[in-house]
Amino acid sequence: MTRLSFGELERFYEGLALSIDKAGPENESLFLAKLAITLASRLESGGVAQECLKVALGEVCGKTGRAGEKENG
Amino acid sequence: MRPQGRGELESLYFDYPRFDTARVPEPSGETVTHQAIIVGAGPVGLTAAIALARYGIKSVILEARNTFNDGSRAICVARSSMQTFQQIGVVQPFLDKALGWTRGRCFYSSREIYAFDMPYSNNDKFYPMYNIQQQYIERYLWEIADQCDLIDIRWGSRMTQLRQSDSAVIVHVESDCGAYDLQSQYLLAADGAHSAARKIMKLRLQGQNFEGRYVIADVRAQIDRPTERLAMFEPKSGVGATVLVHRQPDNIWRIDWQLRDGENEEEAIHENNIRGSVAKVLDELGHCGEWDLEWWSIYTANTLCLDDYRHGRIFFIGDSAHIVPIFGVRGLNNGITDAHNLSWKLAYVLNGLAGETLLDTYSLERRGATLDVFANASKSARFMTPPTRGWQLARHAVLSLAVDNEFTRPFANPRQMHPFAYVDRYAEFTPVRESEFSAGTPYGHMCSNAQGSDRTYLLDFAGQGFSGILFATDRRDPISAAIAQACGALDPEFKLVLVTDSAGAASNNIIPDHGGKIASAFGAKSGSFYLLRPDLHVAGRWRDAVLGEIESALRFQLVRPIS
Ligand SMILES: Cc1cc2nc3c(=O)[nH]c(=O)nc-3n(C[C@H](O)[C@H](O)[C@H](O)COP(=O)(O)OP(=O)(O)OC[C@H]3O[C@@H](n4cnc5c(N)ncnc54)[C@H](O)[C@@H]3O)c2cc1C
Numbered sequence: 001m002t003r004l005s006f007g008e009l010e011r012f013y014e015g016l017a018l019s020i021d022k023a024g025p026e027n028e029s030l031f032l033a034k035l036a037i038t039l040a041s042r043l044e045s046g047g048v049a050q051e052c053l054k055v056a057l058g059e060v061c062g063k064t065g066r067a068g069e070k071e072n073g
Numbered sequence: 074m075r076p077q078g079r080g081e082l083e084s085l086y087f088d089y090p091r092f093d094t095a096r097v098p099e100p101s102g103e104t105v106t107h108q109a110i111i112v113g114a115g116p117v118g119l120t121a122a123i124a125l126a127r128y129g130i131k132s133v134i135l136e137a138r139n140t141f142n143d144g145s146r147a148i149c150v151a152r153s154s155m156q157t158f159q160q161i162g163v164v165q166p167f168l169d170k171a172l173g174w175t176r177g178r179c180f181y182s183s184r185e186i187y188a189f190d191m192p193y194s195n196n197d198k199f200y201p202m203y204n205i206q207q208q209y210i211e212r213y214l215w216e217i218a219d220q221c222d223l224i225d226i227r228w229g230s231r232m233t234q235l236r237q238s239d240s241a242v243i244v245h246v247e248s249d250c251g252a253y254d255l256q257s258q259y260l261l262a263a264d265g266a267h268s269a270a271r272k273i274m275k276l277r278l279q280g281q282n283f284e285g286r287y288v289i290a291d292v293r294a295q296i297d298r299p300t301e302r303l304a305m306f307e308p309k310s311g312v313g314a315t316v317l318v319h320r321q322p323d324n325i326w327r328i329d330w331q332l333r334d335g336e337n338e339e340e341a342i343h344e345n346n347i348r349g350s351v352a353k354v355l356d357e358l359g360h361c362g363e364w365d366l367e368w369w370s371i372y373t374a375n376t377l378c379l380d381d382y383r384h385g386r387i388f389f390i391g392d393s394a395h396i397v398p399i400f401g402v403r404g405l406n407n408g409i410t411d412a413h414n415l416s417w418k419l420a421y422v423l424n425g426l427a428g429e430t431l432l433d434t435y436s437l438e439r440r441g442a443t444l445d446v447f448a449n450a451s452k453s454a455r456f457m458t459p460p461t462r463g464w465q466l467a468r469h470a471v472l473s474l475a476v477d478n479e480f481t482r483p484f485a486n487p488r489q490m491h492p493f494a495y496v497d498r499y500a501e502f503t504p505v506r507e508s509e510f511s512a513g514t515p516y517g518h519m520c521s522n523a524q525g526s527d528r529t530y531l532l533d534f535a536g537q538g539f540s541g542i543l544f545a546t547d548r549r550d551p552i553s554a555a556i557a558q559a560c561g562a563l564d565p566e567f568k569l570v571l572v573t574d575s576a577g578a579a580s581n582n583i584i585p586d587h588g589g590k591i592a593s594a595f596g597a598k599s600g601s602f603y604l605l606r607p608d609l610h611v612a613g614r615w616r617d618a619v620l621g622e623i624e625s626a627l628r629f630q631l632v633r634p635i636s
Contacts, residue, residue, distance in 0.1 A: 003480075009480070014455075016463070017461070017467040017468075018463055020462060020466050021462060021463035022463075025462060028466070055477075055478060058477050
């Protein structure tokens with residue numbers, strides 16, 4: 001599978017920003033969840049989709065986790 | 074603005090000189106027509122005057138103030154500007170004072186997510202970027218200009234009227250000492266963002282205003298950190314969505330942040346609030362010692378420019394012609410390039426060496442450079458200052474991903490200054506030999522530097538006028554004499570530089586390239602030739618020098634009939 005070039009990723013970023021605004025604050029999370037499911041459904045392997053979940057979750061939950069690790073170590 | 078109790082020019086580290094207002098010239102029977110009047114002794118006007126003088130052109134600078142610009146303003150001088158300073162013979166004080174740097178580091182919520190190194194190798198004489206306060210830039214340029222007989226700086230002298238005929242420009246000058254008219258062949262409006270020339274001529278800047286409002290504050294503090302560009306996105310201090318920090322000479326630090334949506338401007342720039350914000354940023358930087366507030370200001374990000382930088386005998390250079398967002402650090406740097414671009418062309422025209430239409434290429438080339446900034450500016454502005462919830466969330470997402478993942482880190486890249494290539498103009502001139510090269514600086518681009526085997530730098534050998542770089546095994550190569558003669562006949566300042574594969578030390582115009590590093594970087598072999606303009610942009614290159622074509626290329630540059 002070939003990866004998106006940075007230029008294409010950037011175009012997607014721009015479209016994403018504009019679409020979030022279009023969806024409006026009330027529908028924002030629904031829109032993002034729908035987007036994620038749509039993207040996943042077009043992937044060729046379920047493994048990649050699971051991995052993406054981890055990547056996206058990483059920093060979100062990692063905030064406290066990682067800071068804690070640093071303090072301990 | 075300065076802290077309460079300190080005067081407008083009471084700096085913690087810089088002594089502002091106070092120049093006497095120029096006397097009003099005695100009314101004389103005959104009217105003198107000067108070669109050039111420059112309105113504005115900012116960095117751009119001063120650069121233009123010095124560049125013109127290098128070609129023997131006299132100028133009168135009119136400056137409304139009696140000293141340099143207050144506050145620090147522009148601080149980042151790009152490699153290309155240093156190269157220009159070298160070309161016009163003013164670079165040394167900058168090298169002595171400025172802080173060179175190569176590295177930028179980006180933080181997201183206090184964690185480092187990305188570091189970038191700007192291109193810098195043995196072949197580069199100058200660092201990609203230097204930090205130095207604008208007052209020093211003006212002072213160093215002034216020191217040179219003041220010593221030069223061809224430059225007449227008139228402080229405290231404001232241009233209030235301006236008109237032109239087919240043969241001259243006439244301005245009206247007012248000062249505390251009186252008023253008078255002054256006439257010249259050409260006028261360079263280097264009178265800044267609020268250009269009086271632009272207003273008098275009823276010209277309007279066109280473009281976009283962005284939403285963000287930024288505060289810049291300079292503080293003096295002893296902080297033990299290298300000179301790097303620090304970008305803090307969503308900083309813990311909560312001072313703004315993006316905070317930029319730069320080190321300047323004299324232990325001065327530039328802190329730059331964006332006001333939050335709905336934040337009241339007047340309140341935000343109140344001294345106490347500035348102090349509060351600065352304290353938080355310094356705390357985040359780990360500085361717990363003393364600090365002093367030097368100066369602060371507020372600005373917005375705009376991309377605006379004139380439709381044409383030339384109006385008959387009047388030319389707009391620097392901020393009078395274009396205003397760009399400062400986080401790309403192009404405001405001042407592009408202005409310096411404008412000044413040099415126009416000056417050599419004007420000098421060649423005034424000295425009878427080039428056709429008058431050469432002056433039209435100034436606007437074509439330099440406006441192109443501004444539009445190139447515009448193309449990237451909205452992207453950068455939206456990233457630095459996400460205007461809506463959508464942009465904010467998207468930015469949060471990529472920055473947050475960047476903590477652990479490579480794939481979104483390039484979003485934090487500041488897309489900084491690179492010299493613009495003048496390729497449009499070459500559409501009229503077929504660069505037939507371009508395809509013969511697989512390396513080296515292409516047509517229209519500013520020539521990259523290279524180091525000879527004795528550690529001298531190639532571009533140090535470039536002349537004030539057009540230069541030719543001939544790669545030769547034998548110093549007595551007959552083509553070298555033929556090129557020198559043909560080009561010298563068109564441009565008396567023409568300088569031929571030989572790059573030879575011999576060892577030994579460089580001399581006047583011979584650079585040893587033992588081992589052939591320069592040749593390979595330039596995609597050259599013995600007999601290859603590069604033609605450079607006075608501003609070091611490549612005007613043509615040949616894998617095998619062809620005398621007739623070289624001469625035609627130079628004639629094309631000078632807008633002279635091609636035989
Ligand atoms: C607050 C602030 C912060 C900035 N920060 C940065 C930065 O961080 N990085 C960056 O790259 N750029 C920055 N800039 C922009 C940078 O300072 C300008 O790009 C640069 O000064 C342009 O130089 P200039 O010579 O074209 O104009 P100026 O420096 O503005 O000089 C114009 C001169 O013309 C004179 N003048 C005006 N009208 C007349 C008249 N009628 N008669 C006679 N003289 C006249 C003025 O007194 C002035 O001295 C900043 C600008 C401001 C205002």
